[in-house]
Amino acid sequence: MTPFLSPAPSRSRSISSLGALTLVASLALSACADFSGIQSQAPLRPASALALNDAAPLATSVWQRQDWWAQYGDAQLNTLMSQALSGNPSLQQARLRLERAQALAGGAGAALLPQVGAVADISRDLYTANGLYPKPLAGSVENMGTLQASASWELDFFGKNRAALDAAVGAVQAAAADAQAARLLLASQVLRTYFQWARLGQQLGVAQRTLHQREEILSLVQARLKAGLDTQLELRQSQGSLPEAHLQIEALQEQSGLARNALAALVGEPALATRLTVPVLPEAVSAETPAQVPVNLIGQRADVVAARWRVEAAARDTDVARAQFYPNINLKAYAGLSAFGFSNVLKSSSEQAGIAPAISLPIFEGGRLRANLKVKTADLDSAVTAYNGAVLDAVHDVADQLLVSESLLRQQAQQQAARKAAEDAYAIARQRYQAGLGTYLQVLSAESNVLNQRRSSVDLAARTVDTQVALWRALGGGLTPQTVAIAPRSTAEQGLIAVQSTLAGRGPSSRPDASAARPQ
Missing domain, CATH: 1.20.1600.10 (Outer membrane efflux proteins (OEP))
Incomplete structure (x- = not known):
């Protein structure tokens, strides 16, 4: 399984540029x-x-x-x-x-200070047949496992x-x-x-x-x-x-x-x-x-x-x-393992990571x-x-x-x-x-x-x-x-x-x- 969010370097630069533009826009709009x-x-x-x-x-x-x-x-x-x-x-x-x-x-x-946490989640879920997930997940019962560390920091x-x-x-x-x-x-x-x-x-x-x-x-x-x-x-x-x-x-x-x-x-x-x-x-x-x-x-x-x-x-x-x-600016990041089926959780292909700047x-x-x-x-x-x-x-x-x-x-x-x-x-x-x-x-x-x-x-x-x-x-x-x-x-x-x-x-x-x- 590929990581859920693993930005490439070029995309990282685009995100940084977008963040800078958003910050400038935020400063302008905060005058409201x-x-x-x-x-x-x-x-x-x-x-x-x-x-x-x-x-x-x-x-x-x-x-x-x-x-x-x-x-x-x-x-x-x-x-x-x-x-x-x-x-x-x-x-x-x-x-x-x-x-x-x-x-x-x-x-x-x-x-x-930055806030760091960790979660270990193992569940068995019935996925609705009429929801977002297509078959074969739709209508099936699957085991889901997640081992993940997360961090957040309000700048x-x-x-x-x-x-x-x-x-x-x-x-x-x-x-x-x-x-x-x-x-x-x-x-x-x-x-x-x-x-x-x-x-x-x-x-x-x-x-x-x-x-x-x-x-x-x-x-x-x-x-x-x-x-x-x-x-x-x-x-x-x-x-x-x-x-x-x-x-x-x-x-x-x-x-x-x-x-x-x-x-x-x-x-x-x-x-x-x-x-x-x-x-x-x-x-x-x-x-x-x-x-x-x-x-x-x-x-x-x-x-x-x-x-x-x-x-x-x-x-x-x-x-x-x-x-x-x-504006309130937060940096959030996570990294860990997530997979369908308990046996797949510890595989390297189950890695996932992400970083998400949040500006309000x-x-x-x-x-x-x-x-x-x-x-x-x-x-x-x-x-x-x-x-x-x-x-x-x-x-x-x-x-x-x-x-x-x-x-x-x-x-x-x-x-x-x-x-x-x-x-x-x-x-x-x-x-x-x-x-x-x-x-x-x-x-x-x-x-x-x-x-x-x-x-x-x-x-x-x-x-x-x-x-x-x-x-x-x-x-x-x-x-x-x-x-x-x-x-x-x-x-x-x-x-x-x-x-x-x-x-x-x-x-x-x-x-x-x-x-x-x-x-x-």
Whole structure:
């Protein structure tokens, strides 16, 4: 049996000429499917509109530590953080989303490579007597055998498949950044809950000292009553202050228990709550605080990085939609053995081979391609708008934390002076009362002021630590482009996005088209 398709060299040249002519005709006819007038309209926000400071980068010795919590030297906190970052369900979900995006990127990359397959087919067929086949096949039952290898390759002349792979890689990078953002959010939540629990524990200590102090005053009033120096009024006043102190203690114990349970839930081990001990509120970390929002750290925030990679992915999706207006060119080939009768399959005369270039082009799609490109362009504008919003939120977040940090320094200085004055006044009031020169109401008033100052001191100390944690998170949590980048192929060969270049005005200033949206 002769091969089904075995072109001679001259015929091969004619096929090549025909293919070239067809390609030229395709390029001419592709103008029938027009994408003119469909462009992205959303610009990336320049740094000049954000008032960012890129003159001098912030010292990174403290604010760019990923293990911020290690600076407090708390072994229990270190253990909790390790457990949280390995066992929290939300982090596991983020990792699974990343793995899914990586798998999709691998599938998109396969479109750039030739596809090779093989088939072995043995069948027994009854051929119709009234069909295409003449006698003796017509109306007969024959055995048919085929052993054949086939290959196909889509020639990506217009970059559709490469743009699809770039879009998938952008999605991988965004998922990687999202996973880091989830990690940072969880770490900051654990820290803030832990220090909130420490604050409640310290407030509970203040409340217990208050109870002890009031019990001492009650003993003093009872002694003065026996000596005829006080009346039942002072006694009832001192007795009435004890239930209030017990109430404060009970409320703080309730809040402390809730904080402990919340911490155990964040760690992912509810039974852990019974094994934890109330921590001591640490001193704030000594660190340089930037005077302005630093661009070099804003650009490393995981949420900003993720939003920027979504712009990249959306821009590549528009490239895919635009490439669909151009011809699609495929090369298909096969070679193998095929014969009637099983005994003839392996004979050399049963060879068959063929090559078939296939060219398809859009001429009239009823507006489907334009509609698809409009959708992808709208998605790109939405991604750019989301990115601009993420940058604004990041700047707002950092600016708020910087403002609070500066204010807390001034508040603590004033509060320390107020606390010293209140304690001095309380000491004088007690001395005057013991000497019979003052009233019990003066003692109670001075004591209330002291207790309020003690509570304010604890709250300010806790707010200072909490604000430092919030500022660390707002400045990126120590993440760097090398930390976030998970690039499965060379389209992200420039590494993760250098967002500061865009924020500093070195990025695109007009519409973020396919070239503008690529990371620098």
